[in-house]
Amino acid sequence: MTSFLSKTNHRAAHPEALAVYCSDGRFTRAVEELLAHLGHEALDTLTLPGGPALLASTTSYSERESMSRAASFLVVGHAIRHVVLIAHANCGYYRERYPGESPAAIEARQLADLASARQALELAHPSLHVRTQYLRVTGKQVQFDEQ
Numbered sequence: 001m002t003s004f005l006s007k008t009n010h011r012a013a014h015p016e017a018l019a020v021y022c023s024d025g026r027f028t029r030a031v032e033e034l035l036a037h038l039g040h041e042a043l044d045t046l047t048l049p050g051g052p053a054l055l056a057s058t059t060s061y062s063e064r065e066s067m068s069r070a071a072s073f074l075v076v077g078h079a080i081r082h083v084v085l086i087a088h089a090n091c092g093y094y095r096e097r098y099p100g101e102s103p104a105a106i107e108a109r110q111l112a113d114l115a116s117a118r119q120a121l122e123l124a125h126p127s128l129h130v131r132t133q134y135l136r137v138t139g140k141q142v143q144f145d146e147q
């Protein structure tokens with residue numbers, strides 16, 4: 001048996017922030033950086049393909065139900081106070097769902113879905129602070145635009 005010991009110390013307290021974003025691993029570090037920039041050194045994460053799309057009213061009932069149950073579990077169980085919903089440009093989830101739609105049309109859908117997801121979370125948890133961000137790659141960097 002081989003063991004691996006992390007350099008990172010275990011944090012006893014749960015983070016107060018939750019990031020909901022796409023599984024796309026190319027953005028993991030950038031999302032952590034954004035959260036740190038927003039004042040959250042540690043974060044819970046909820047990642048599935050499409051991310052916040054799965055909390056939006058345009059998603060099927062079953063998808064929305066399981067995602068919102070997972071979000072509520074973290075909000076209540078881990079005493080989450082801040083949620084950051086992040087959609088990203090060129091998301092495969094949207095490209096598969098809406099084949100043939102232009103990038104601009106898909107972006108408009110994503111922004112509407114972000115607003116819808118935010119509304120659903122705020123309705124379920126009125127004291128939660130919810131922010132929405134749109135991520136795009138500019139050159140070699142990842143840019144987040146608050147919505």
Ligand SMILES: [Zn+2]
Pocket residue numbers: 022023024049050088090091092093
């Ligand atoms: Zn994606």
